[in-house]
Amino acid sequence: xxxxxxxxRSEASTQAVLAAAERLFGTNGYSRTSxxxxxxxxxxxxxxxxxxxxxxxxxxxxxxxxxxPSSKIAPNTGALQSDIAAMLRSLFTAYxxxxxxxxxxxxxxxxxxxxxxxxxxxxxxFDERRIITTDLFDRARNRGxxxxxxxIDLLSDMLIGAIWMRLLAGHAPLDGAFAEGLAANLVAAAxxxxxxxxxxxDLEAS
Amino acid sequence: xxxxxxxxRSEASTQAVLAAAERLFGTNGYSRTSxxxxxxxxxxxxxxxxxxxxxxxxxxxxxxxxxxPSSKIAPNTGALQSDIAAMLRSLFTAYxxxxxxxxxxxxxxxxxxxxxxxxxxxxxxFDERRIITTDLFDRARNRGxxxxxxxIDLLSDMLIGAIWMRLLAGHAPLDGAFAEGLAANLVAAAxxxxxxxxxxxDLEAS
Amino acid sequence: xxxxxxxxRSEASTQAVLAAAERLFGTNGYSRTSxxxxxxxxxxxxxxxxxxxxxxxxxxxxxxxxxxPSSKIAPNTGALQSDIAAMLRSLFTAYxxxxxxxxxxxxxxxxxxxxxxxxxxxxxxFDERRIITTDLFDRARNRGxxxxxxxIDLLSDMLIGAIWMRLLAGHAPLDGAFAEGLAANLVAAAxxxxxxxxxxxDLEAS
Amino acid sequence: xxxxxxxxRSEASTQAVLAAAERLFGTNGYSRTSxxxxxxxxxxxxxxxxxxxxxxxxxxxxxxxxxxPSSKIAPNTGALQSDIAAMLRSLFTAYxxxxxxxxxxxxxxxxxxxxxxxxxxxxxxFDERRIITTDLFDRARNRGxxxxxxxIDLLSDMLIGAIWMRLLAGHAPLDGAFAEGLAANLVAAAxxxxxxxxxxxDLEAS
DNA sequence: TCCTAACCGAGACGGTACGTCACGTCTTTTT
DNA sequence: AAAAAGACGTGACGTACCGTCTCGGTTAGGA
Numbered sequence: 063x064x065x066x067x068x069x070x071r072s073e074a075s076t077q078a079v080l081a082a083a084e085r086l087f088g089t090n091g092y093s094r095t096s097x098x099x100x101x102x103x104x105x106x107x108x109x110x111x112x113x114x115x116x117x118x119x120x121x122x123x124x125x126x127x128x129x130x131p132s133s134k135i136a137p138n139t140g141a142l143q144s145d146i147a148a149m150l151r152s153l154f155t156a157y158x159x160x161x162x163x164x165x166x167x168x169x170x171x172x173x174x175x176x177x178x179x180x181x182x183x184x185x186x187x188f189d190e191r192r193i194i195t196t197d198l199f200d201r202a203r204n205r206g207x208x209x210x211x212x213x214i215d216l217l218s219d220m221l222i223g224a225i226w227m228r229l230l231a232g233h234a235p236l237d238g239a240f241a242e243g244l245a246a247n248l249v250a251a252a253x254x255x256x257x258x259x260x261x262x263x264d265l266e267a268s
Numbered sequence: 269x270x271x272x273x274x275x276x277r278s279e280a281s282t283q284a285v286l287a288a289a290e291r292l293f294g295t296n297g298y299s300r301t302s303x304x305x306x307x308x309x310x311x312x313x314x315x316x317x318x319x320x321x322x323x324x325x326x327x328x329x330x331x332x333x334x335x336x337p338s339s340k341i342a343p344n345t346g347a348l349q350s351d352i353a354a355m356l357r358s359l360f361t362a363y364x365x366x367x368x369x370x371x372x373x374x375x376x377x378x379x380x381x382x383x384x385x386x387x388x389x390x391x392x393x394f395d396e397r398r399i400i401t402t403d404l405f406d407r408a409r410n411r412g413x414x415x416x417x418x419x420i421d422l423l424s425d426m427l428i429g430a431i432w433m434r435l436l437a438g439h440a441p442l443d444g445a446f447a448e449g450l451a452a453n454l455v456a457a458a459x460x461x462x463x464x465x466x467x468x469x470d471l472e473a474s
Numbered sequence: 475x476x477x478x479x480x481x482x483r484s485e486a487s488t489q490a491v492l493a494a495a496e497r498l499f500g501t502n503g504y505s506r507t508s509x510x511x512x513x514x515x516x517x518x519x520x521x522x523x524x525x526x527x528x529x530x531x532x533x534x535x536x537x538x539x540x541x542x543p544s545s546k547i548a549p550n551t552g553a554l555q556s557d558i559a560a561m562l563r564s565l566f567t568a569y570x571x572x573x574x575x576x577x578x579x580x581x582x583x584x585x586x587x588x589x590x591x592x593x594x595x596x597x598x599x600f601d602e603r604r605i606i607t608t609d610l611f612d613r614a615r616n617r618g619x620x621x622x623x624x625x626i627d628l629l630s631d632m633l634i635g636a637i638w639m640r641l642l643a644g645h646a647p648l649d650g651a652f653a654e655g656l657a658a659n660l661v662a663a664a665x666x667x668x669x670x671x672x673x674x675x676d677l678e679a680s
Numbered sequence: 681x682x683x684x685x686x687x688x689r690s691e692a693s694t695q696a697v698l699a700a701a702e703r704l705f706g707t708n709g710y711s712r713t714s715x716x717x718x719x720x721x722x723x724x725x726x727x728x729x730x731x732x733x734x735x736x737x738x739x740x741x742x743x744x745x746x747x748x749p750s751s752k753i754a755p756n757t758g759a760l761q762s763d764i765a766a767m768l769r770s771l772f773t774a775y776x777x778x779x780x781x782x783x784x785x786x787x788x789x790x791x792x793x794x795x796x797x798x799x800x801x802x803x804x805x806f807d808e809r810r811i812i813t814t815d816l817f818d819r820a821r822n823r824g825x826x827x828x829x830x831x832i833d834l835l836s837d838m839l840i841g842a843i844w845m846r847l848l849a850g851h852a853p854l855d856g857a858f859a860e861g862l863a864a865n866l867v868a869a870a871x872x873x874x875x876x877x878x879x880x881x882d883l884e885a886s
Numbered sequence: 887t888c889c890t891a892a893c894c895g896a897g898a899c900g901g902t903a904c905g906t907c908a909c910g911t912c913t914t915t916t917t
Numbered sequence: 918a919a920a921a922a923g924a925c926g927t928g929a930c931g932t933a934c935c936g937t938c939t940c941g942g943t944t945a946g947g948a
Binding site: 188192213215216217219220221222223224225226227228231233234240243244246247248249250251252253254 | 394398419421422423425426427428429430431432433434437439440446449450452453454455456457458459460
């Protein structure tokens with residue numbers, strides 16, 4: 063029957079830790095926030111943090127889940143371009159409000175460590191996002207909007223990559239214009255027939 | 269006359285540090301390599317490391333400069349698609365041989381810290397790359413290959429972002445097929461007339 | 475109710491540190507012993523040393539307390555001269571066995587730093603010793619052995635100072651003959667009536 | 681013929697170093713002053729300091745020589761008590777003006793190091809002082825002022841030790857009253873016949 | 887109503903690395 | 918040959934956090 067004995071997990075502590083972590087990540091950045099500081103700010107024992115979130119990135123992932131749960135549903139407007147644009151707008155809202163950007167930056171850092179954490183991280187962010195974008199492109203292909211030969215993996219990389227560029231490098235904003243332009247360009251790319259039959263000449267051969 | 273006084277910087281130490289850092293970054297990863305360990309491995313005082321490379325990311329940048337100097341020249345084949353493909357192929361060669369991937373991953377991590385380091389990092393990588401891609405697209409626009417209305421900033425984000433996606437997430441290789449496909453897709457995106465006149469309907473309105 | 479929270483201080487670590495410090499001070503001397511080395515020799519984290527003994531001189535003081543606790547009781551033989559001699563003999567036994575000499579030498583060094591540490595040091599050594607000697611002379615005065623006019627502060631300085639001279643400069647041993655002679659001389663000095671009524675002529679006036 | 685070739689020692693540098701050292705020792709204390717800081721303050725290369733003063737204590741000794749050269753001559757007033765008092769007064773003048781106290785404190789620290797430095801130090805301070813006091817007592821003995829049995833070594837220890845007590849512990853000033861009282865007490869001690877024929881009873885036997 | 891298990895806060899523990907300071911030596915050009 | 922300048926390898930400093938561990942003190946079933 064899997065009965066649980068002993069004192070149950072404290073909901074108050076859980077929330078205090080998440081709130082403190084979110085605040086500190088947002089204020090000082092992910093890498094400059096220590097678990098020690100989070101525990102202290104939450105008024106909680108260090109052990110309690112380690113018991114429920116084995117690493118700092120688990121904490122970050124938990125906060126990401128709290129912050130951007132709605133962005134997991136792929137929009138369905140009937141047209142690829144507006145699907146992409148809608149997805150981007152809802153995503154940008156989640157990313158530009160609150161400390162989400164700092165968290166995501168921190169996550170990718172951790173993901174470079176060991177192989178396991180790369181897997182962890184992909185599951186949390188990249189793959190989740192890839193599933194949505196793949197779904198969008200798939201539906202468009204099924205509708206005949208884009209040719210069967212379209213490389214959906216590649217298109218997804220371009221889409222998600224462009225978002226990351228702005229997110230990480232910060233040279234330009236995540237705004238509506240960016241959403242519209244990106245959507246339009248991706249539709250154009252996806253729609254093109256694969257006409258590159260003659261192999262592009264090598265740089266050396268030019 | 270700008271005369272230099274005092275004992276000159278030791279070239280041997282400089283090279284020993286760079287070699288040790290390159291090896292350790294490649295072996296253990298960027299974040300699991302300490303400056304202490306680099307100094308010890310190089311047979312050099314810690315102060316000597318700190319004197320010339322104030323932070324670990326400066327060291328990484330220096331190694332990047334050493335590893336990928338050739339990738340700074342924009343290819344010129346006369347056609348946008350082959351220009352991009354050529355650039356990608358030479359870039360991939362630099363990235364997939366040696367510990368460059370680990371270094372670049374580490375760099376982006378550090379770049380999330382304070383505002384100053386973001387600037388540092390952009391100067392080293394993003395902006396440098398952006399200059400090259402912008403140059404490619406500019407020439408194509410001047411040749412009339414792509415319309416004047418093409419958003420070059422956006423195209424650059426898609427191009428560089430796609431590379432980063434593969435580099436960081438590692439779900440697919442940086443190979444010739446990727447280079448060809450990406451080049452073709454970007455040409456298609458760039459060539460498209462801006463037809464998104466009717467504003468895409470909102471997600472809520474669907 | 476003064477309840478104690480958190481993990482209690484480790485008695486094993488405490489003893490290990492004191493033992494290591496005593497050994498190293500004795501072997502290498504006070505100033506050539508680093509806290510780093512003490513921690514390592516004790517198999518203890520550096521922080522643990524710093525937590526309980528903020529400075530090296532605190533450590534030295536703690537060892538002094540351990541080594542010479544018996545010397546704190548003023549002897550009472552009924553005669554000033556034998557009181558002093560007895561005190562000196564018990565003191566010399568404590569000082570000449572073990573690394574006490576090196577420790578005391580070290581302490582006086584540290585005491586020269588800031589004003590606060592001078593206070594610290596006086597409390598630990600000088601004042602403690604002064605209390606005992608003052609007690610000896612006081613009792614002798616009350617017994618009528620020495621005149622009321624005897625300058626007890628001055629006599630104490632001569633007594634303790636003579637000990638220090640031998641301890642620090644090391645030109646002659648701390649032995650029984652020294653104890654006897656010092657005791658006799660101090661009794662003679664203390665017993666003398668203050669006959670120096672005519673002010674001693676100045677050097678310049680001679 | 682012993683001709684010296686090459687650039688002669690710079691008198692300006694010598695003086696600059698001594699002046700800077702004296703100032704810094706006085707300001708920050710002996711142990712908190714680094715040779716690095718002295719060289720910088722003197723506007724002199726570090727090597728120049730090391731060339732002429734191999735250790736910090738050599739520097740201190742050099743300054744001591746500069747500050748208290750006159751105190752080396754034993755006064756001769758014809759009476760032991762006034763001799764001692766005169767010596768003390770001139771000594772106190774040297775010690776209480778300028779940074780001499782800090783320097784002397786520092787010296788004794790260094791003297792605890794290796795055996796060689798103890799020798800160094802004794803030569804510079806203790807022995808020099810001992811020679812003077814021994815001279816004083818000797819003359820008094822020759823004049824018949826004090827008995828032939830007087831232990832001059834012991835008397836010297838009491839005299840120099842009492843000075844050190846005040847100098848180091850700082851519980852009371854080095855003033856005229858101290859000089860007079862000390863002189864009187866020492867004369868009394870020295871004059872006493874060795875009456876301690878019956879061995880002082882042991883503490884245990886009391 | 888106890889018992890027992892798991893939680894909680896606090897904070898000490900052995901470690902690793904940090905970035906800085908000073909050491910005493912060295913290598914350069916200038917005097 | 919001595920000087921100013923300053924880089925060099927070395928070693929220690931005192932601090933910050935790591936993740937683990939032990940305390941006393943809750944807070945729930947199950948006996």
